Amino acid sequence: MLTADTPSRHVGLLDGDRLGLGPKWEITQSPDGRFEIRHRDRGTPYRPTTRPHSWAVLLDRLEHSFRLADVPRARPLPTRWGRDTELTISAVQALDPLLKDGEPFVLRRGYLPQPVVRMTGERHATGALREGFLTSFVNVSRVEPITQNAEFTGILDHWLTVLSDIGLHARHITALGRNAAWRRREVCGFTVHFRHLDLSIGDIVLLWNADDPTSMAVDLGSGLERLAWARTRQPWWDLVLGRFATTGAAPDVLDAIRTATLLVGGGISPAARGAGGVLRRVLTGVPADAAPLGVSALVRASYNYWNLTSPMTVPWPEVVSVIEREIFRPGRCRVES
Numbered sequence: 001m002l003t004a005d006t007p008s009r010h011v012g013l014l015d016g017d018r019l020g021l022g023p024k025w026e027i028t029q030s031p032d033g034r035f036e037i038r039h040r041d042r043g044t045p046y047r048p049t050t051r052p053h054s055w056a057v058l059l060d061r062l063e064h065s066f067r068l069a070d071v072p073r074a075r076p077l078p079t080r081w082g083r084d085t086e087l088t089i090s091a092v093q094a095l096d097p098l099l100k101d102g103e104p105f106v107l108r109r110g111y112l113p114q115p116v117v118r119m120t121g122e123r124h125a126t127g128a129l130r131e132g133f134l135t136s137f138v139n140v141s142r143v144e145p146i147t148q149n150a151e152f153t154g155i156l157d158h159w160l161t162v163l164s165d166i167g168l169h170a171r172h173i174t175a176l177g178r179n180a181a182w183r184r185r186e187v188c189g190f191t192v193h194f195r196h197l198d199l200s201i202g203d204i205v206l207l208w209n210a211d212d213p214t215s216m217a218v219d220l221g222s223g224l225e226r227l228a229w230a231r232t233r234q235p236w237w238d239l240v241l242g243r244f245a246t247t248g249a250a251p252d253v254l255d256a257i258r259t260a261t262l263l264v265g266g267g268i269s270p271a272a273r274g275a276g277g278v279l280r281r282v283l284t285g286v287p288a289d290a291a292p293l294g295v296s297a298l299v300r301a302s303y304n305y306w307n308l309t310s311p312m313t314v315p316w317p318e319v320v321s322v323i324e325r326e327i328f329r330p331g332r333c334r335v336e337s
Contacts, residue, residue, distance in 0.1 A: 019175065019192065020153030021160075033179040039171040046172050046197055048233040056308055058166065058228060059113060062140060065162040066111035071142065074108040076115065076310040079266035079275075086275045087117045087263070091141035092219040095207065098145055100186045102212050106145055113224065113309040114139045115262055117278070128252050131236040132199075135282060136259040138224035138309050140202075145217045152206045155218050156192065159204060167231050168196050186210055194222070196230040224309075244298055249290060256285040257295050257323065261302035264319045265312035270326045283326050291327055296320050 018025045018037060028036045053061065063073055074094070081088045083096065094108035121133030129135070142159070146152060160170050177192040190206045202222030209215035225240055237245045241254050263279045270280045286295075303316040312319070 019156055020150070021157060021175075024170075029179070035175075035177060035179055037175040039173065041171040042174075044171050049167055049231050052228070052232045052234065052239075053166075055224070055228075055305060058224065058231075059308055061166050062113070062162065062224075063111060065165040066142070069158050069161075071158075072110040074110045074112040074143075076112065077108065079115065079117070079263060079310070080268055082275070086278050088114065089116050089118050090114075090219075091116070091139050091143050091221060092205070092207075094143050095145070095217045095219065098215050098217055099207055099209050102209055102215060106143065106217070109144055110142065112139075112141045112143055114141055115306055115310045117259060117262065119278070119281075128250070129255060132226060132229065134225065134240065134258075135255050136262050137226075140222045140224050140227065142220040143217065145215075147214075147216065149206075152204075152218050155220060156204050159194075159220055163194075163196075163201075163227075166227065168201070168227070172197050183210060188213075199226075199230050201226055201230050242301070244301070253286050253290045254298060256282050257291075257298050258302045258305075260286075260323050260326075261299050261319055262306045262310075264322045265303055265306060265314050265316070266310070267313050269322060270329075280326065283323065286327050288328055291324070294320065295323055295327070299323060 018027055021037065024040050025037050026040055028038075066073065077088045077091070077094055079088055080086070081093060083093075085093075091108070091112045091114040094112065095106050097103040098106050115136065116139045117136045119135065121135060122130045123133075124130060142155060144151070144155065146155075156175075160173060163173060164170060174195045175192050176195065177190070179190075181188050181190050183189075186209060188208050188210050191203050192205075193203045194201050202220070204218065204220045207217045207219060229236060229239055232239065235245075237251045241251065241258075244254055245251070247254075259282050260279060263275070263282070268275045268279050270276050270283070272280070299320045300316055303312055303319060306312060314322075
């Protein structure tokens with residue numbers, strides 16, 4: 001079974017128990033410890049839903065599934081972080097006190113639909129974002145401190161129930177990973193990735209403090225937009241951008257305004273450095289001639305989207321004003337590092 005002592009120790013989580021998933025799951029392992037777990041009925045075809053949920057309904061279904069398992073919804077972390085990153089990039093940051101500082105508490109626990117900003121999305125050689133990637137998205141997460149390995153397998157098993165509840169059934173899910181631990185600074189971990197047919201839909205990570213292996217936690221994460229993509233198999237930009245996908249504007253420009261709405265709506269103003277510097281960097285991707293009539297319509301739509309999970313603190317008309325002032329600011333292409 002799993003050990004949590006040193007980052008170089010073989011984890012052994014799969015020994016005899018299929019991650020606790022039972023006999024309906026089949027394991028394939030390679031000599032280097034890589035594994036793939038698939039349902040024995042995986043040959044059945046998948047038929048995408050013909051009735052896509054609204055974002056609000058999909059969030060309600062996710063919350064209901066967690067609530068049935070007595071997993072409460074946690075309030076979102078602030079958009080501005082300022083510790084290892086300027087912005088919140090993952091719900092796992094709620095576990096920092098326990099995992100990084102060895103403190104006996106976490107900032108959030110339970111089901112956490114967390115808006116995040118990441119500048120690391122995969123891009124084409126032209127610099128355009130690839131399908132499936134955004135600068136900002138809702139990180140659908142469950143973050144929990146734990147004391148026993150069985151809690152990890154229980155959370156993993158429940159996630160399969162949640163996926164089934166939204167139409168992504170177990171027979172189309174594959175779990176993949178490597179049966180060994182990794183280490184990043186103060187934290188060690190073991191990661192299991194999930195795939196729905198050919199599409200990556202997130203992961204679950206067992207985490208522990210490198211100096212105190214009894215300080216353990218689980219971080220389960222996916223993306224709301226990616227889950228909706230798996231359900232419907234709609235064209236990515238049509239799904240994410242809705243009616244704005246047909247305006248003729250480049251998806252990267254629309255993505256930038258969408259992200260800027262989250263940042264400004266969360267109280268961040270353009271600046272030379274820090275979180276404001278990230279905002280300014282995001283908006284350098286919006287040329288002035290891309291928004292000759294302003295950005296009001298897209299900001300309102302984006303504002304309503306982010307409000308579903310993280311109530312905005314700045315009124316939307318002010319968000320529009322801040323973004324437009326930055327887009328038309330003289331000399332704005334020069335961003336100080």
